[in-house]
Amino acid sequence: MKNRAGRLSAAFFAAAAAVVLASFPAMAGDWKKGTGENANSWWYDLGSGKWAKGWEWIDGDNDGVAEKYYFDQNGWLLTGTVTPDGFTVNAEGAWVDGGNVRIMVSTVPGEEAPAGNEGAAGGQEAAAGSAPETAAAAETDTAAGGPGAASAGAGEETPAAQGNYSAALVERARSYVGKLRYVYGGYSLETGTDCSGFTKLLFAEFGIDLPRGTGDQLGAGTRIPADQVRPGDLVFWANGSGRIYHVGIISGNGMFIHASNTARGWVFEDRLGDMPAPAGYARY
Numbered sequence: 001m002k003n004r005a006g007r008l009s010a011a012f013f014a015a016a017a018a019v020v021l022a023s024f025p026a027m028a029g030d031w032k033k034g035t036g037e038n039a040n041s042w043w044y045d046l047g048s049g050k051w052a053k054g055w056e057w058i059d060g061d062n063d064g065v066a067e068k069y070y071f072d073q074n075g076w077l078l079t080g081t082v083t084p085d086g087f088t089v090n091a092e093g094a095w096v097d098g099g100n101v102r103i104m105v106s107t108v109p110g111e112e113a114p115a116g117n118e119g120a121a122g123g124q125e126a127a128a129g130s131a132p133e134t135a136a137a138a139e140t141d142t143a144a145g146g147p148g149a150a151s152a153g154a155g156e157e158t159p160a161a162q163g164n165y166s167a168a169l170v171e172r173a174r175s176y177v178g179k180l181r182y183v184y185g186g187y188s189l190e191t192g193t194d195c196s197g198f199t200k201l202l203f204a205e206f207g208i209d210l211p212r213g214t215g216d217q218l219g220a221g222t223r224i225p226a227d228q229v230r231p232g233d234l235v236f237w238a239n240g241s242g243r244i245y246h247v248g249i250i251s252g253n254g255m256f257i258h259a260s261n262t263a264r265g266w267v268f269e270d271r272l273g274d275m276p277a278p279a280g281y282a283r284y
Contacts, residue, residue, distance in 0.1 A: 042077040051075040067094040073167040084171035165206040166232025173249050173257040176267045182259045198259040208284050215244040221282025229281050238279035
């Protein structure tokens with residue numbers, strides 16, 4: 001991304017020229033790198049304790065050309081993945097379409113867009129429904145240290161404590177509810193999967209390698225007490241002999257998402273309270 005690792009090359013602009021879009025107000029701020037467990041993650045500081053959230057057009061070096069980036073609900077930039085709403089971002093976090101980085105000629109908020117800055121092909125925005133929507137507002141926090149830096153109130157977690165993938169993971173899992181079939185022994189997000197296949201495949205999209213079996217997934221993760229469970233954690237059930245037989249993903253508000261069973265036949269988001277007592281929880 002620009003103004004983080006230097007300006008983009010002339011070759012980049014030659015490749016992207018065909019997808020220049022119409023003028024728009026770009027977010028003004030500074031790229032910042034996380035610390036601690038988020039040392040390899042980036043966020044965009046808008047000043048006054050605010051940071052970018054969701055989709056944002058950003059002209060990082062104020063050269064009049066901006067790219068679109070996706071920030072999760074905790075403010076961390078997603079890179080090299082598919083966003084929860086189904087768009088691809090490259091290793092730098094920029095939205096790509098057909099192998100090209102999508103760019104726009106930008107203006108500083110409050111300024112008029114200069115005349116004649118549309119792309120050679122007419123500068124039209126992508127058709128409705130084919131381009132990601134920009135967030136209406138940035139997330140706000142009082143801390144100067146970036147996403148999650150503010151102290152939490154009683155019973156609350158700082159946003160950074162939730163990791164830089166959990167919100168996107170939950171939304172990705174939710175996108176399969178009622179759409180992906182449960183298949184005993186299955187291992188595909190297209191044709192169907194069982195419960196542990198579902199969790200393994202989803203976590204793999206975020207660069208996290210889980211074992212294949214339910215018991216192994218519990219054993220390989222960090223065990224979490226019930227009162228510290230948060231969205232993105234795994235929840236497990238055992239039979240009377242203690243064998244782990246089922247796993248799901250905590251989605252928040254007393255709910256979890258799972259590839260259910262042969263009888264129900266689909267991925268569901270269900271209430272934890274409607275299930276037997278869990279055998280344990282694990283975090284990756």
